[in-house]
Amino acid sequence: MSDKPLVVDADGTLLRTDMLLECAWKGLGTDPQGTLRAIRHLPDRAAFKAALARIAPLRIDLLPVHEEIVALVEQAKAQGREVVLASASDRSLVDPLAQRFGFDRVFASDGGKNLKGAAKARALVDAYGEQGFDYAGNDASDMEIWRHADRAIVVGRAAGAVHKLDDPVRIAGGWSPRALIKALRPHQWVKNVLLFLPMIAAHAFHFDTFLRVCLGIVAFSAAASTIYIVNDLLDIEADRLHATKKRRPFAAGTVPIPVGMAACLLLAIVALGVGAALSWQMFGVVAFYMALSLAYSMRLKRLRWIDIATLASLYTLRVVAGAAASEVYASVFMLIFIFPIFLTLGCVKRMTELALAADDKPLPGRGYARGDRGDLLNMAVLGMVGALVIFFLYSWSDQARILYPDQWLLWVALLPIAAWLYRMIRLGYFGKQDYDPIVFALRDIRGIGYLLITLSLMFYAAGLWTEWYFRLVG
Incomplete structure (x- = not known):
């Protein structure tokens, strides 16, 4: 049993995260101008770290840790050994x-x-002498310290440096591809089925149109995952205060921040590249969606009501993207109709979060508290009524008369639309659905039934069922 001091690195060793990068991302979320100004200190790394620590001090009690290292520290203390924390992070965080x-x-x-x-x-050598301490680290830069330590304790792979050491103590670390995939939130990609709406509304059921929309979905899925990563990095601290979001990969420390940043860059290239391959219009829509999503993540989501309007706009952009990808005309009526629907669903999202909140305090990183549920409910109902009125007015338009000869069936379709919206509002108000109403809607069997009834009535009004039947039997 060693009686030498146990020296432990902080970032990536004791902690499952990097405090410098945490400060940088928190600073971008809370004080972007000050954080960008701090870059002038970058040539002087110590000054840069100190500046970021002042701009965005961290909640040290929330930082995720490697339990194996904590246990190692406790064991050393029980043995009467000195335990030392040696970090390249700024002292204001390390102390x-x-x-x-x-x-x-x-x-x-x-x-x-x-x-x-x-x-x-x-x-460390000045303090304890050559081989006068044991050192636990995780990075290739720690090789300089391990050479002077009595025993090397390596967390994770240490960028291959572990193979250069003699008989190191290995402690599992690193990350898994599964955790990174979770950070991409692939279950959220289902929302991109909204890109099919212009194709369906225009009755453009052609294979090449379908293929182009599928490519558009690939672009939007990559763009959405890019922003999900950025959002999670900006919201790490707020997520750790949330009952369920604290298990997200970056908040829990199961995926390193640099890995997330690299994945973010790659996904952005895919999103913009596929968008440009489809058309410059699609490239513009994808780029605007990413820019608006970034603005939402950095600022707009903290502004009451503006955040809900922005959410509705982001959903509406998916429909615009479907038109740009398929090169199908999207009527103004369609866009005016779906915006209040998404405005309603944005209110439902906030009502759900408030209904499931643990206390009456404002939601972390949001401008709402439980006392706002009534106002959100009123806004959701107004959105529902507005959508139904616009749909009724659309039924009298020239385009509707051409596409849907049996006009009265469009009026009948108002009933399942109203039933679906009412169900979404009621379940959201009582906290009986998912935090994301679109994802919930695409899993809700009864709600899907309402939507399928609506679609069937509209197809019947357009004469499509009859046309398809005669094609099948002919």
């Missing part, structure tokens, strides 16, 4: 972290000196 876990001594960057790699090794 409270050391207090949280009861470390005896701290080495950290201080705004003037960046304590990483060789600099950290010199500081």
Whole structure:
């Protein structure tokens, strides 16, 4: 049993995250201008870290940890060994972290000196001598310290450096592709079926049109996952305060922030590349969707009512994208009709979150509290009524008379539309659905029944059932 001090790195070793990157992303979310100004300190890494720590101080008590390292620290303390926290992060962050876990001594960057790699090794050798300490790290830069340590404790793969060490102690770490896929939220891609609406409304049931819409869905799915990652990185701290969102990969530390950033860049290239391959109009829609989503993640979602209007706009852009991808005309009536529907669903989303909230405090990162449920309900009902009125007015338009000769069936279709919207509002108000109403709607059997009845009535009004029947028997 060793009696030498146990020195532990913070970022990626004791913690399942990187405090510098956490500060940077939190700063972009809370003070983007100040964070961007801090970049001027970047050549001086220590000054840069100190500036970010001032701009975006972290909730140290919320940071995810490697339980194996915490247990190792507790074991060393029980053996009477000195436990030391040595980090390249700024001291203003490292000191409270050391207090949280009861470390005896701290080495950290201080705004003037960046304590990483060789600099950290010199500081530890000066304090404890050659081979006078055991060191736990996770990064290739820690190789400089391991060379002077008595025992190397390696968390994860350490970028291949572990193979250069003699008999290191290995502790599992790293991340899995499954966790990264979870961060992409593939279940949310189902919302992109909205791109089929213009094709269905125009009765453009052709294989090439279908294929183009499918490619549009690929572009929008990649774009959406890009923004989901950005949103999660900006909201890491707020997510850790949430009952269910705290299990998201970046909040829980199961996927490193640099991996998320790399995936984000790759997905953005795919989204814009596929969009450009379809048409420049589709490229423009994808780019605008990503820009608006980014604005929503960074600022707009914190503004009451503006956040709901933005959500409705983002859903509506999916329909616009369907028209751009398929090169099918989307009528103004369609866009005016679906916007209040999505406005209603945006209110449903917030009502659900408030109904499931643990207390009466404002939602983390949002501008609503439980007292706002009544106002949200009123807005949702107004959106429902507005959508039904617009649909009725559409039934009298020249385009509707051409596409739907049996006009009265469109009026009948108002009933299942109203029933579906009422169901969504009621379930959202009482917190009986998913946090995302679109995802819930595409899983809700009764709601899907209402939508299929609506679609069937509209197809019948258009004479499509008769046309398809004679094609089948002919």
